[in-house]
Amino acid sequence: MSTLAQEFSKGILKENPTFRLILGMCPTLAVTASAINGFGMGISALVVLLCSNILVAALRNVIPDKVRIPAYILIIATFTTIVDMVLNAFAPDLHKALGIFIPLIVVNCIILGRAEAFARKNNVVRSIIDALGMGLGFTLSLTILGIIRELFGNGSIFGANVMGTAFEPMGVLATAPGAFITLGVMLGFVNFMFKRLRIE
């Protein structure tokens, strides 16, 4: 049994959902045109993941094995709807920017993956730690991608101009092809760093 600290850190480094496991690619590519959108998406997914992990872990002895997947999807869909409504009420701009990708948190494979691979076999406390680690790892990756794309595609970070007026933005990074290319290059870079630092 690994310690709680290991459980927490694995989601951020060794098993980072975006850069190591390559899960949840759709929102990763779609919302990272700006840092704030990437951060918002990450936090929304983190909340859904945390709530669903808690409930799945708490009900792990109640839900019959045969119908577990529909049960998990129902749990995840409920929390996704709650997050959708909360964002619509308190952060309408972010809600509009993320658009269809908020209801699509339901089919985010990270969340169902953690329910199936972790929460149904572990107690509530460990599931909370796991969800926090994975969720923060996802948020961090999305924010980093968002910062890179916003910095070079728009010359700003979190909406604040940092590159000065002489900077000519590389518009392509803010568009669809830029999303694919930035993520591909980042994946290669992370692989390189992991090999160099011998994290495995």
Next chain:
Amino acid sequence: MNLLAIVFVAILANNIVLNQFLGICPYLGVSKRIETSLGMGMAVIFVMTISSIVTWIIDILLLQPFDLVYLRTIAFILVIAGLVQLVETVLKKTNPTLFRALGIYLPLITTNCTILGVALLNVQAGNNIIQTIVYAISVAVGFTLALLIMAGIRERLELATVSSYLRGAAVSLVTAGILSLAFMGFKGMMTL
């Protein structure tokens, strides 16, 4: 909305994978060979058409009249999951050849976000039933097209020397980026 415009935009100008980032997981997962891509594409065309019709009917007849629109996400994902199971059972009994051809790709479709995404986009846009069907088929054809092009490139890419750090997902993503750049050319021609 002009039906021809819907077809053109959904397949080329606003391709579901390369411009809207839906269904990236199957796009990277099953684009290694042309045959498997074709199987996945057929399964998606089949399920997307049926699920869009069913979710549209549920939205019009149940959710909207009873003011339950906030339950859309939950209702749709349950319908799609049940529907995939149903299609699987019915196909197994009535058309074993097609069932074998679709194989493992059928159950995988439940977690394909294009299906839920298109169902939601259709009702959000307020499309009528004809537009819904045309849009669903076009999007699925666009998905298959993108998948087939990618599979063709990746079959050649296997033979190329790629840096060990970039092998696999990284180089596929960069390839998809260049492909997406090519598809951007259609964007200037028509938008909805």
